[in-house]
Amino acid sequence: MATVTLPCPPSASDEQLLRCFAAGDRGALEELFRRYRQPAYRVAYRLLGNEADALDAVQDGFVKALTHLQSFQGRSSFKTWLLRVVSNASLDLGRQRGRRDVLRLDAAQNHDDPDQSLTTADETTRGLERRDLRMHLEAALARLSAAHRQTFVLHAEAELSYREVADALGISIGTVMSRLFYARQKLREYLSERKA
Amino acid sequence: MTLDRTNPEKPPTPEELLAHADGELPAAAAEAAEAWLRAHPAAADDNQALHRLTGLCRDHAAPEPTPAAWDRTLQAIESRLAAPKPLPGRAPTLRIVLSLVAAAAILLLLTRVFWPTPLLPPPELGTDDEEPYAVATADEIVIVSMDPRNLSNLVVGGPPVEGELDLAEFDEVKVLDRKPNNDGQVPEMHQGGNVPMILPTGAWGGKED
Helix, strand or coil: CCCCCCCCCCCCCCHHHHHHHCCCCHHHHHHHHHHHHHHHHHHHHHHHHCHHHHHHHHHHHHHHHHCHHHHCCCCCHHHHHHHHHHHHHHHHHHHHCCHHHHHHHHHCCCCCCCCCCCCCCHHHHHHHHHHHHHHHHHHHHHCCCHHHHHHHHHHCCCCCCCHHHEEECCCCCCHHHHHHHHHHHHHHHHHHHCCC | CCCCCCCCCCCHHHHHHHHHHHCCHHHHHHHHHHHHHHHHHHHHHHHHHHHHHHHHHHHHCCCCCHHHHHHHHHHHHHHHCCCCCCCCCCCHHHHHHHHHHHHHHHHHHHHHHCCCCCCCCCCCCCCCCCCCCCCHHHHHCCCCCCCHHHCCCCCCCCCCCCCCCCCHHHHHHHCCCCCCCCCCEEEEEEEECCEEEEEEEEEEEEECC
């Protein structure tokens, strides 16, 4: 007798979606992707500095997270597990491709910036300021050590709590607290240097 | 979060204050931090300035990819996940490789047993062959806060520490190699009473006393 697997509803929990995915439900993967593509992309973008590499890291992260589910074992949430894998994939990719070069190129070629579609003079100025500040932020982030950058980005971009960051990186909350303090101190210092 | 507060009179550390601004402290610690910040407005402003960096980062988020770019990424994930697993036909190759490795290991073992080599004296300490015992790298050690009374002790490691600690004397520790961290700090060994102390010096400008 053939077994029929019912597709997971979009409102299913992550755990249900993962079970459906394991049973071959393509829709479950789509739903997981839709749910977490944005935080994953934001983390990857901040660690890599350009869209193409960030999407590659998201792709790598989803593939690795879903093919190594046995390492996940439900010890943290799927989101935390995925963001851990995506951030590690981003750092690996950054090391391979040389993040600083990528940042310079991106600054020159960033044509798809939504800020540029603004029409009034004020908005254009504001848009340019926004883009300028984002580039300064990215350059400042690039100067942090990988550990501090990864910790800060998981907290700031993916909005993970200290506990979730600790789970994602396998470190203590005290270490998260210390890294987040140090990272922001350094960011402020680097941003002030640029302003001066 | 549970913070070890053995001394309730101790002011909150800058890390704790920032954790408070992030909304990460439990109620009692948050209350203590809030009271301290009210009494120290300059520190409160500084703390808020640091906290705002997180918001600044979120406000200047990455430009959103187009729907087409998302679709391409999802398709790439699907095709990679659907890629066939290594074929069973490869297993014999793996078996052959493993057999060869096992045969080589047995041959090496037999050679060592039946072809005795003269005993070599153990390498002397301090020679180039000696591999330094890597305790930890600079960014693996984070001391969040420390009671001033404990500043003369070097605390490294995580609980539980079982059994009695056997601490080294100053002349029993030998520094083989030192590398600066990202801030240019270099570890220096000093004698603190009878115990060795490792302190950072260099760009940080730590005291050498």
